Amino acid sequence: IDDKAKREIRIAFDRLVNKLLHPPLESLREPSAGTLLEAVKKLFRLNDPNE
Structure with a gap:
């Protein structure tokens, strides 16, 4: 394919x-x-860098 x-x-x-x-x-x-965000963090194993 061309550019x-x-x-x-x-x-x-x-x-x-x-x-x-x-x-x-x-x-x-x-x-x-807030609770949805916590669920997403848990689901994707995202850690808060400040912890």
């Missing part, structure tokens, strides 16, 4: 990822998302 096609594929892929991740990320930003 132009690679760029177009990358742009399409980035847009798709952004579209898929937008709703869950917005949910985590809501004020009542």
Whole structure:
């Protein structure tokens, strides 16, 4: 594939990822998302660097 096609594929892929991740990320930003955020941290074994 030429460079132009690679760029177009990358742009399409980035847009798709952004579209898929937008709703869950917005949910985590809501004020009542504290328990949801803790669940995500536990699910993906994310540690707080301050701990």
